[in-house]
Amino acid sequence: MRRVSLRNLLAHKVRLLLTLISVILGTAFIAGSFVFTDTLKHSFDKILSTAYQGVDAHVQPKKDYDVGVPTSLIPQIQAVPGVKAVQPEVSAPIVLVDSHGKKVQSGGAPSQGGAWSSSTGSVGPVPVILSGHAPAAPGQVVINEGAAKKAHLAAGDRAFVISPYKGAVPVTITGIYKTKTETGGYVGVFFTESQALQLFTDGTHVNAVDVAATAGVSQRTLTDRIAALLPAGKQARQDIQDQITTALSFVTYILVGFGVIGLVVGTFIIYNTFSMLVAQRLRELALLRAIGADRKQIRRSVLMEAAIIGVIGSALGLAAGVGLAYGLSALLDALGTGLPSGGLVLTVSSILIVLIVGTGVTMLSAYAPARRAGRVPPVAAMREEFASSSGHSLKRRTTIGASLLVVGAAFTVLGAVSSSGGTAALLTLLGLVGVGVGALLASPVLAGWVITPLGMVVGKPFGSIGRMARTNAVRNPRRTAATAFALTLGLLIVSGVGVIGSSFKASINTLFDNNVTADYILTTQSPIPVPIPATDAARQVAGVQSLTEFYGLSASVDGRHDFGSGVDGPLSPVIKVDMTKGDGQPTGTSMLVSQKVADERAWTVGSTHRLTATGFAPVSVTVSGIYKDDQLLGPWMVSGDIYRSLTPKNQWGAEVGLVHAAPGVDQAALGQRLDDAVNSFYIVNVQNRDQFKGQIAAQVNGLVGLVYGLLGLAIVIAILGIVNTLALSVVERRREIGMLRAVGMQRKQVRRTIYLESLLIAVFGAALGLVLGIAYGTLFARTLKGQGLSTLSVPWGQSVLFLVVAAIVGVLAALWPGIRAARTRPLEAITSE
Numbered sequence: 001m002r003r004v005s006l007r008n009l010l011a012h013k014v015r016l017l018l019t020l021i022s023v024i025l026g027t028a029f030i031a032g033s034f035v036f037t038d039t040l041k042h043s044f045d046k047i048l049s050t051a052y053q054g055v056d057a058h059v060q061p062k063k064d065y066d067v068g069v070p071t072s073l074i075p076q077i078q079a080v081p082g083v084k085a086v087q088p089e090v091s092a093p094i095v096l097v098d099s100h101g102k103k104v105q106s107g108g109a110p111s112q113g114g115a116w117s118s119s120t121g122s123v124g125p126v127p128v129i130l131s132g133h134a135p136a137a138p139g140q141v142v143i144n145e146g147a148a149k150k151a152h153l154a155a156g157d158r159a160f161v162i163s164p165y166k167g168a169v170p171v172t173i174t175g176i177y178k179t180k181t182e183t184g185g186y187v188g189v190f191f192t193e194s195q196a197l198q199l200f201t202d203g204t205h206v207n208a209v210d211v212a213a214t215a216g217v218s219q220r221t222l223t224d225r226i227a228a229l230l231p232a233g234k235q236a237r238q239d240i241q242d243q244i245t246t247a248l249s250f251v252t253y254i255l256v257g258f259g260v261i262g263l264v265v266g267t268f269i270i271y272n273t274f275s276m277l278v279a280q281r282l283r284e285l286a287l288l289r290a291i292g293a294d295r296k297q298i299r300r301s302v303l304m305e306a307a308i309i310g311v312i313g314s315a316l317g318l319a320a321g322v323g324l325a326y327g328l329s330a331l332l333d334a335l336g337t338g339l340p341s342g343g344l345v346l347t348v349s350s351i352l353i354v355l356i357v358g359t360g361v362t363m364l365s366a367y368a369p370a371r372r373a374g375r376v377p378p379v380a381a382m383r384e385e386f387a388s389s390s391g392h393s394l395k396r397r398t399t400i401g402a403s404l405l406v407v408g409a410a411f412t413v414l415g416a417v418s419s420s421g422g423t424a425a426l427l428t429l430l431g432l433v434g435v436g437v438g439a440l441l442a443s444p445v446l447a448g449w450v451i452t453p454l455g456m457v458v459g460k461p462f463g464s465i466g467r468m469a470r471t472n473a474v475r476n477p478r479r480t481a482a483t484a485f486a487l488t489l490g491l492l493i494v495s496g497v498g499v500i501g502s503s504f505k506a507s508i509n510t511l512f513d514n515n516v517t518a519d520y521i522l523t524t525q526s527p528i529p530v531p532i533p534a535t536d537a538a539r540q541v542a543g544v545q546s547l548t549e550f551y552g553l554s555a556s557v558d559g560r561h562d563f564g565s566g567v568d569g570p571l572s573p574v575i576k577v578d579m580t581k582g583d584g585q586p587t588g589t590s591m592l593v594s595q596k597v598a599d600e601r602a603w604t605v606g607s608t609h610r611l612t613a614t615g616f617a618p619v620s621v622t623v624s625g626i627y628k629d630d631q632l633l634g635p636w637m638v639s640g641d642i643y644r645s646l647t648p649k650n651q652w653g654a655e656v657g658l659v660h661a662a663p664g665v666d667q668a669a670l671g672q673r674l675d676d677a678v679n680s681f682y683i684v685n686v687q688n689r690d691q692f693k694g695q696i697a698a699q700v701n702g703l704v705g706l707v708y709g710l711l712g713l714a715i716v717i718a719i720l721g722i723v724n725t726l727a728l729s730v731v732e733r734r735r736e737i738g739m740l741r742a743v744g745m746q747r748k749q750v751r752r753t754i755y756l757e758s759l760l761i762a763v764f765g766a767a768l769g770l771v772l773g774i775a776y777g778t779l780f781a782r783t784l785k786g787q788g789l790s791t792l793s794v795p796w797g798q799s800v801l802f803l804v805v806a807a808i809v810g811v812l813a814a815l816w817p818g819i820r821a822a823r824t825r826p827l828e829a830i831t832s833e
Contacts, residue, residue, distance in 0.1 A: 023313025031321020068205035082217035115196035132175030164653030167533035202648035270365035295374035306366035314358025401441025408434020444477035469756035484765030491769030499777025506793035522657030529653030566643025582625030726817035754818035762810025
């Protein structure tokens with residue numbers, strides 16, 4: 001039986017290749033995700049081990065939102081037994097601008113300013129100066145090699161460094177340095193220590209403190225001694241490694257998710273392939289049964305073929321995954337996302353997971369056809385030309401599918417009426433799973449219901465050719481359903497994501513149209529907020545009646561840490577505040593709160609609360625007004641004075657500046673004057689409401705486009721499934737096609753029949769996927785209402801386009817099988833066994 005299985009595989013090379021492709025595509029994404037994340041983890045571990053070389057303890061604030069480590073604690077750390085050296089860490093986000101006013105893009109990598117440390121004053125490794133010299137006076141800086149190459153800067157060039165509090169700081173580049181810890185898009189600018197303290201600290205705190213131990217003192221011992229004396233002490237590297245692991249796990253989940261989708265879609269192809277394989281070999285298998293092979297041997301022979309295909313396909317998928325990871329790394333590096341570079345890492349665990357998953361899925365897909373092959377009586381099989389599903393099995397399958405549809409619908413209804421966003425999302429997800437699996441099981445019946453009338457309409461212009469295509473499409477409903485459902489799954493996810501993306505853009509538009517009345521909006525697309533000098537300059541522009549700044553404020557309110565807003569300038573001219581009680585403008589020590597916060601915390605107009613931030617004197621505020629919940633306004637607002645009293649001055653900066661024009665001012669001319677006023681700050685964008693909404697929409701489109709691109713894998717596999725099924729179907733119907741050719745059917749009519757059959761299958765699968773995707777995309781959008789998705793928008797035009805594309809894809813997928821069918825020689829086909 002082993003020899004029979006091997007010879008059968010080698011005898012059908014095209015069928016073997018098509019099945020292998022489905023396994024390869026499914027496993028490639030899983031393999032690529034593991035290789036990609038393993039490589040990043042290895043690179044980050046290497047960076048951390050180098051960056052923290054010589055650092056035995058790292059003192060930092062207990063909470064990420066705390067100001068920093070007080071400089072008054074540094075002498076106390078130095079006095080701890082076992083401490084050899086102490087180095088304050090001074091850094092802050094900045095933007096580097098070359099002499100031509102062009103920003104140096106870092107992608108997702110840090111863009112930071114800091115203090116240069118000499119070899120005598122440094123605890124860790126000191127970067128190597130490649131050209132020039134270290135900064136020696138205010139206004140002198142050194143920059144890293146990667147940033148210098150990207151911006152075409154060299155020692156002696158002039159540039160600008162943008163910081164939130166100081167704005168544009170002119171600098172002269174005195175040197176270019178190199179460090180082993182540099183990532184792809186990293187921008188590192190080092191000043192003299194005195195200027196770095198002035199620019200990046202409030203004068204009384206530093207970001208962290210690195211500590212080196214004397215000989216014989218371990219990291220753990222040193223950390224424990226520091227922790228006993230100070231409020232914060234951590235072993236170097238571990239906290240950062242944990243953060244990196246968490247971030248990389250998110251990437252892994254996404255890529256593995258797409259790999260699973262690919263494997264699920266590939267499962268339908270593999271199942272179809274082995275179902276048709278069994279059908280075509282029915283006489284052969286019956287003959288084997290007649291000469292002594294039992295059911296188990298027949299079943300094992302089919303599963304053995306599946307195992308061989310699974311192992312080979314998984315191995316090739318692993319190789320493709322390595323190539324995918326390499327290509328992804330190269331693409332992200334070219335885009336300047338800031339990820340570290342390094343050789344690809346392929347672990348033993350990743351290899352085993354890919355091989356086991358790929359082989360297991362293939363054998364699982366082949367199990368049902370293998371069982372059917374073993375159950376067919378030898379004599380009956382010899383009399384039958386083709387395999388067919390028993391009415392009983394199809395009836396049982398439909399009954400189970402209908403039951404799951406009812407259960408899924410019940411969960412969906414419960415999710416739709418649930419008032420809790422999290423509960424509604426979970427119930428809707430369960431409903432989607434139930435309805436999706438139910439639709440899969442019931443799809444043979446659904447195929448007949450949909451394809452028959454659709455075929456009457458589409459096939460009518462083609463006469464008997466159209467009727468024949470419709471009949472062929474529903475001849476084996478189990479096979480048609482499995483072929484179409486691969487496309488259904490892909491379009492279900494794509495259309496669902498499309499609804500959510502479209503609803504998000506519509507919600508943003510509605511939110512701005514109904515609430516924002518500002519004429520111009522000042523923002524930045526950088527890691528730092530709008531510099532204070534920039535908003536000061538914009539406020540002085542002729543034609544500006546008022547400018548309102550919103551600041552992000554992190555503080556503890558009555559002992560509970562929270563994020564709110566500080567506001568300078570009038571609210572009513574630039575944004576709608578729907579007050580339910582009290583005054584609508586935060587001034588002095590007054591505070592405005594949202595209705596949700598007031599209800600949750602039992603706050604009322606006149607109640608007094610305490611705001612605190614580490615390193616600053618507490619502030620008492622009084623609630624002067626309560627406003628309706630608004631995504632733009634946030635949970636609470638205080639005056640700009642309170643914001644500044646609780647925020648280090650080096651971090652002062654506006655999240656957004658809203659400009660209200662004076663009556664009768666030419667809007668276009670005002671926009672140009674604002675551009676001119678903030679031009680010297682380089683990073684500030686001046687946009688009207690429509691331009692700002694367009695910017696947000698472009699970001700959403702980019703994210704949705706990325707998802708579409710990745711989910712395109714499922715569509716590609718589905719197309720291969722149609723090609724595979726039709727190609728095998730042509731082989732299965734060879735005698736029938738030969739007979740039709742013998743009685744006068746022309747080659748172009750044979751091709752047309754195959755094309756129409758494929759079109760009907762593709763449109764059925766696409767239509768089912770679109771209906772489910774739009775329905776559940778709408779329901780999931782509703783569950784996100786509390787997160788700002790307030791307006792539902794279904795992209796009907798896009799959905800119709802998907803349906804048209806599916807029809808075109810169906811015809812394209814049938815080209816090769818159609819040409820192959822048309823080449824069938826009548827006499828050879830009729831006399832073939």
